[in-house]
Amino acid sequence: MLYPRNAWYVACSEDDLRDEIPYSARLLDEPIVIWRANGAIYALESRCVHRAASLSMGTCKGATLRCKYHGLLFNHLGKVIDIPGQDNIPSIASVRKYAVERRFGWVWLWMGEADSADRDLLPNLPADIAFENHVIGGGVLDYQVEARLVSDNLLDFGHLTYVHAESFQPGDLWLETPMRITPIERGVHAGRWVEGSSGPGWMELTVNVDEWIGYEYLVPGVLIMFGGHFPLGTARSSGYRRPDPALAIGQGAINIQAVSPTGPRSSRFYFLTGPHRRFGDEAMRDRMIHVNYQAFNEDKAVIEAQQKMLDHEPHRPVMPTIHDRGVIVYNHLVDNLVAEERDLAVRDRRLATA
Numbered sequence: 001m002l003y004p005r006n007a008w009y010v011a012c013s014e015d016d017l018r019d020e021i022p023y024s025a026r027l028l029d030e031p032i033v034i035w036r037a038n039g040a041i042y043a044l045e046s047r048c049v050h051r052a053a054s055l056s057m058g059t060c061k062g063a064t065l066r067c068k069y070h071g072l073l074f075n076h077l078g079k080v081i082d083i084p085g086q087d088n089i090p091s092i093a094s095v096r097k098y099a100v101e102r103r104f105g106w107v108w109l110w111m112g113e114a115d116s117a118d119r120d121l122l123p124n125l126p127a128d129i130a131f132e133n134h135v136i137g138g139g140v141l142d143y144q145v146e147a148r149l150v151s152d153n154l155l156d157f158g159h160l161t162y163v164h165a166e167s168f169q170p171g172d173l174w175l176e177t178p179m180r181i182t183p184i185e186r187g188v189h190a191g192r193w194v195e196g197s198s199g200p201g202w203m204e205l206t207v208n209v210d211e212w213i214g215y216e217y218l219v220p221g222v223l224i225m226f227g228g229h230f231p232l233g234t235a236r237s238s239g240y241r242r243p244d245p246a247l248a249i250g251q252g253a254i255n256i257q258a259v260s261p262t263g264p265r266s267s268r269f270y271f272l273t274g275p276h277r278r279f280g281d282e283a284m285r286d287r288m289i290h291v292n293y294q295a296f297n298e299d300k301a302v303i304e305a306q307q308k309m310l311d312h313e314p315h316r317p318v319m320p321t322i323h324d325r326g327v328i329v330y331n332h333l334v335d336n337l338v339a340e341e342r343d344l345a346v347r348d349r350r351l352a353t354a
């Protein structure tokens with residue numbers, strides 16, 4: 001499992017946290033304890049430096065956490081500040097700390113060195129889309145697969161016609177208009193116009209529209225999507241490029257999704273969805289959440305079976321098609337970032353021993 005460490009990963013939803021109650025998370029196969037106190041959120045490696053008890057079983061008080069086993073007290077930087085019954089505290093008495101940020105109601109951890117966390121790499125919505133103008137809700141699914149397979153799935157919407165025939169019901173026109181894939185910094189942009197669409201079947205539109213779906217897929221596995229219905233002719237008049245969201249006559253919906261690798265064969269998938277307030281309300285949002293759950297469970301069944309096939313014959317190659325361009329460009333980018341981090345780590349080790 002190779003993923004870049006210098007990136008922000010979703011560790012949980014803010015709703016998962018209770019004040020001063022430790023929450024057990026896992027990212028990149030590392031056990032992590034997260035807690036909230038006095039409005040701040042802290043995250044430490046969950047393996048106690050003493051005898052490896054799980055710090056997620058400990059007790060939080062403000063910015064400190066006490067191990068449940070023999071009571072070592074850690075501050076929010078991961079340093080031991082009290083060893084009951086012992087005066088001296090060894091210099092190695094610490095655990096890893098993680099830089100923490102909140103965005104979209106999720107808690108994000110920087111998996112590289114906390115002191116070098118780059119806040120500019122947190123994902124944003126496009127400047128012309130305001131989160132607060134949407135009625136948003138979401139959900140979570142666990143997949144028993146390597147996270148990369150979930151990313152591959154999200155980078156190729158060609159599967160909608162087959163996997164989501166019952167949930168999204170994309171219709172026959174969908175596959176005839178391939179995604180336009182454009183490499184961007186730390187990801188790819190995928191955009192697709194379906195002209196004269198009757199919309200996804202589940203929406204039961206009464207008029208045909210030009211339908212736009214466009215998203216950025218960003219390292220380490222974050223999808224930021226805008227989709228809307230536009231008057232017929234908009235696709236052509238906009239040069240088949242991304243439309244101005246203000247011109248939408250329906251939906252104006254945003255979807256935000258994040259894939260977090262939790263273990264070698266496990267990943268957690270977070271999603272948010274909802275219409276623009278001009279076009280939908282809480283009932284529409286709940287309908288969208290319902291259809292999303294239905295669709296992502298369809299994905300889950302296919303991808304978990306795919307994982308078993310790959311594990312059965314791990315060295316047998318796969319055969320890309322025209323729809324895989326986004327998958328290939330994105331995975332190449334990830335491989336390069338992982339290689340860069342590895343080269344920098346080798347250089348730092350050499351410098352340290354020189």
Ligand code: FES
Nearest residue numbers: 048050051067070
């Ligand atoms: S294992 Fe944590 S205090 Fe002993």
Ligand SMILES: [Fe+2]
Nearest residue numbers: 153163295299
């Ligand atoms: Fe899907």
